[in-house]
Amino acid sequence: MKRINIKSSYLNIYKDKTLDIIKQNKLFWVFLIIFILKSIIFTTIIQASGAAGFEISLLGNSLAKGFSYMLFSMMMLSFSFVAKGAGQWKVMIVLDMVLTVIIISDVFYYRGFSSYMNFFLLDQLSMTEDLGGSVIALFRPIDLLFILDFMFLSWVIKKFKDAYKNKIRSFKSFCLILTFSFIFLAVYYLDFNFEYKSKIALVENKLEYYHMPEEKMVMLGPIGYHIYDGFNYFNNKKPFTLSVEDEKSVKEFYDEKEENLSDNEYKSYFKNKNLLLIQVESLENFVINREVQGQTITPNINKLLNNSMYFDNYYEQVWNGNSSDCDLLVNSSVYPVREGATFYRYPNNYYPHSLPNIMKALDYNTFVVHPDMAMYWNYKPALSAMGFEKLYFAEELKVEEKIGLGISDKEYFQKTLEIIKKQKQPFYGVTVTITSHTPFDLPKEYQYLNLKEDLNKNEMGKYFQAIHYTDKQIGNFIDNLDKEGILDNTVIVLYGDHTGVHKYFQDKINMMKNKEEWWSNNDNKIPLLVYNKNLPSRTISTYGGPVDLVPTLGYLMGVDNKHYNTAMGRNLLNTNKDFVILSNFEVRGNVTEEEKNRYKTYLILSDKLIRSNYFYKKQ
Known part of the structure; x- marks a missing residue:
């Protein structure tokens, strides 16, 4: 098996100035801060009563997961390095728009259904054509926070866009950010207990502990939640068969449900009506x-x-x-x-x-x-x-x-x-x-x-x-x-x-x-x-x-x-x-x-x- 010289790899990255390319991409860091702030604001709002306010007492829960939000944001923004020149900041704007639409859709849907938009619901968009009035009714003034960045982004881009005229594609930057984000997320969410379970199984177990979407959303943030949801969607699309353990649970359920009580006055009370x-x-x-x-x-x-x-x-x-x-x-x-x-x-x-x-x-x-x-x-x-x-x-x-x-x-x-x-x-x-x-x-x-x-x-x-x-x-x-x-x-x-x-x-x-x-x-x-x-x-x-x-x-x-x-x-x-x-x-x-x-x-x-x-x- 070929051994990887980690020290040599880092030297190559340094020689190729990959880290400098990332460090000098100022708009990348601006958008990263925006993405993190939106994630923190969003997860704080959904924990508040009616998902309609920003309660400082709930901010700590979101801040505690800020590292996770940052890593998922970096993964998303890493795709901007695949473009070149002005295409890089344009990709970042598009990604910001996508995240904003996702967050606003999520908060609206959460107010109505205590859940979030998911891939299964995207299959059902044709079913929402008459719900316009209901959707508008779910708007709250605090939602304007999610679009505030677009008011000053034009000034930021104007200030930095000349620096992007000669920007080259950097697949190494893309791969480096994506890989390091994934590794740190794995460390964050997995216990690296390789003795009896795979890493993916550990992730699923940790997430399945949280039954409610709100708990998973606070844990993962909007980007991570929908990555997980995508995995869950395709996994659920497969034919599902009960396991031996599931069959045992079904039997236990029906055994416990059976009460065997004597009939009372209500038995057949309305027979033939x-x-x-x-x-x-x-x-x-x-x-x-x-x-x-x-x-x-x-x-x-x-x-x-x-x-x-x-x-x-x-x-x-x-x-x-x-x-x-x-x-x-x-x-x-x-x-x-x-x-x-x-x-x-x-x-x-x-x-x-x-x-x-x-x-x-x-x-x-x-x-x-x-x-x-x-x-x-x-x-x-x-x-x-x-x-x-x-x-x-x-x-x-x-x-x-x-x-x-x-x-x-x-x-x-x-x-x-x-x-x-x-x-x-x-x-x-x-x-x-x-x-x-x-x-x-x-x-x-x-x-x-x-x-x-x-x-x-x-x-x-x-x-x-x-x-x-x-x-x-x-x-x-x-x-x-x-x-x-x-x-x-x-x-x-x-x-x-x-x-x-x-x-x-x-x-x-x-x-x-x-x-x-x-x-x-x-x-x-x-x-x-x-x-x-x-x-x-x-x-x-x-x-x-x-x-x-x-x-x-x-x-x-x-x-x-x-x-x-x-x-x-x-x-x-x-x-x-x-x-x-x-x-x-x-x-x-x-x-x-x-x-x-x-x-x-x-x-x-x-x-x-x-x-x-x-x-x-x-x-």
Whole structure:
């Protein structure tokens, strides 16, 4: 094996003046400082409440990782040495623009989804064409910090650009910076324990310890995070098969999940009745049974409570797929994948325990009426694969009145009623509203609440107006079902898909003046009501979320447990376990620390089950 003379190599570098070339490239050092500062500012902002401010107390976390940010910045800027002459500073400007776009996109996306832009989402850009208003609503004044450098860069370049006229390409400079950055990063992130694991495996293990994107982002910085994300993207594109250890974890999960409790009064409570779900866009729990400036926000939903099971410890669990994740959770009882949207990545996955499948086992007719276009977020193939027999999308609804992202809730429910009237009974149907989607902008004629001007113009007031409008349309819809004689034999399940005003505008709520205390925090809660005209009012305080809806409704509808025993959720009406797992790995409920640590692993396990299409292979 040929020995490398390290001393000789350094002498050659010195003789070739490679180090001098790097040292004398003044703009390289200017841009390096800019890149490091942007990385530190960005990672400090995303740690702040609502990712909307710069808190000095959080700066230390970012500064502690400054060496890592510097090395990744050097790697990125090293490509400028491949160009010659003025091309070098032009490459650096382009790289600065690229980094700025990445950072701004990341901070916007983080405010909305507690995650960052990734390669899986780039595959889905066609799905964001109607989200312009929502994106603009995520802007905060502090974001201007990321473009300040462009205001003085023209002066800097003018001062130094003459020095670049005769600059030559320096592949050695490029290779030297890239190599040394990589070596120091390896030292920084790896323990160089070559005895039992490869370097790459050590990196993965160290990063996998950090479950949440925010933790990885602070650790790596924006450049390093997206390099890792690229590696993760291509790695995830490969067919995934469960390992022997994974199979063991699956068995342990289902063994632990099985409670074997005696049936109670809720078993088959609604047997043979129609089952109709109403998924309400951005409906939070804090508005239920509340008034604003003397006006009831959700009078029709409040009225339903008189004949409902009301679950008051029910939490959102969506991830990168947002509303589409709720469709997944509610109908398939699995947690979403951790990277990208499940419907987009795995639209054809099979779930034998899905709600439409278990209802079909009882000879129910199944259908869904969706306000979006059929291929938006891959709704049509995903919902078809779940087992829905009839699917109606915006194309079939022939939208006449559009508010915000799509068909108005008023027109939607009018057309949905006509569809339901034609359905064979008993049926299982799903309806989905859309008007109360962020940024909650309603035409003035549909702002039915008489709010003071200062409240009516801010996000909280707009949210109240949007939810009140949707509540009115829900009330009209249920009244019409009653007039048609359908309501008597129907169970209505009403719930929010995810939180709304607190999800996107918590920072603005915190800064509001003259706000009422109950506006401050919704605590990630969404309401769940199971309504029937003849049902006495009751409140269920067991902790749960959308992943638990399949076994809970299956139990109420008289489905044999064997048809949903592979669901990841549990029956909230017959369980001794009291917990819910949020998408950020937080576990709420009455649990021990040991249980919390074990329950957190369920999100990773579900990710593996979906990626391997486990249920299809096990049928």
